[in-house]
Amino acid sequence: xxxxxxxxxxxxxxxxxxxxxxxxxxxxxxxxxxxxxxxxxxxxxxxxxxxxxxxxxxxxxxxxxxxxxxxxxxxxxxxxxxxxxxxxxxxxxxxxxxxxxxxxxxxxxxxxxxxxxxxxxxxxxxxxxxxxxxxxxxxxxxxxxxxxxxxxxxxxxxxxxxxxxxxxxxxxxxxxxxxxxxxxxxxxxxxxxxxxxxxxxxxxxxxxxxxxxxx
Numbered sequence: 001x002x003x004x005x006x007x008x009x010x011x012x013x014x015x016x017x018x019x020x021x022x023x024x025x026x027x028x029x030x031x032x033x034x035x036x037x038x039x040x041x042x043x044x045x046x047x048x049x050x051x052x053x054x055x056x057x058x059x060x061x062x063x064x065x066x067x068x069x070x071x072x073x074x075x076x077x078x079x080x081x082x083x084x085x086x087x088x089x090x091x092x093x094x095x096x097x098x099x100x101x102x103x104x105x106x107x108x109x110x111x112x113x114x115x116x117x118x119x120x121x122x123x124x125x126x127x128x129x130x131x132x133x134x135x136x137x138x139x140x141x142x143x144x145x146x147x148x149x150x151x152x153x154x155x156x157x158x159x160x161x162x163x164x165x166x167x168x169x170x171x172x173x174x175x176x177x178x179x180x181x182x183x184x185x186x187x188x189x190x191x192x193x194x195x196x197x198x199x200x201x202x203x204x205x206x207x208x209x210x211x212x213x214x215x
Contacts, residue, residue: 035129035134036129036134036135036136036137037129037134037135038122038125038126038128038129038134038135039125039128039129039133039134039135039137039140039142039155040135040142041121041125041142041143041144041153042141042142042143042144043143043144043146044143044144044145044146045146045147046145046146046147047147047148048147048148049064058214059074074214074215075101075102075214075215076101076102076168076169076212076213076214076215077099077100077101077102077169077212077213077215078099078100078169078170078171078209078210078211078212078213079097079098079099079100079209079210079211079213080097080098080099080171080174080177080207080208080209080210080211081095081096081097081207081208081209082096082097082098082177082178082181082202082205082206082207082208083095083096083205083206083208084201084204084205084206085206088201088204089198089201089202089205092192092193093112093113093114094110094111094112094113094189094192094198095109095110095111095113096109096110096111096181096189096202096205097109097111098171098172098177098180098181100163100166100169100170100171101169102168102169104163105160105161105162105163106160106161106162106163106166106172106180107158107159107160108158108159108160108161108180108181108184109156109157109158109159110156110157110158110159110181110185110186110189111154111155111156111157112128112131112133112140112154112155112188112189113152113153113154114127114128114131114133114152114153114154114155115152115153116144116150116151116152116153119151121144121151121153124153125142125153128142128153128155132188133155133188137155139157139186140155140156140157140188141155141156141158142154142155143155143156157186157188157189159184161180161184169212171209171210174206174207177207178202178203178205178206178207181202182199182202182203185198185199185202189202
């Protein structure tokens, strides 16, 4: 009876040791998951000049060209933004644009913007990281637009579409352009807020434009 009693006392201890060993084995060689670091943006400085910087043909004055090192002739481009009449995409910080540079393919741009408050770009990058825009996502290019009054952090997903059949900077019809953009919509926008929210919102959008500029 004494032997049986001791055996009964040993079995729970052995079972606990086995359980502890098994539990410990789960952690051997395991590295805790690490969150991706913040994205590293490029910077674009934007300066708005008054009409006094242009001549009668809306070309920069010689003094302006000299000051900014502007050489060569201007190139035309046209662009159109797509959003609902109430600008539901813009309200969520999204801009969807179709652009056509003379002699080039169409450029489809899906851009998510984040506000930079009091010049704290690191805080904006951290906010973007929490929303899924971090250094591991190579589908988006991070950029800070830097002007006199504010800075804005943006993440752009760029795609292209053949311009065959379109001359110069000609743009497609609103419905055609929209169909291209809907078919190419990236996953982050498609499921922003809720499943398929972005796609449904883009499908309900219309063109705002086009506008042609000289660059």
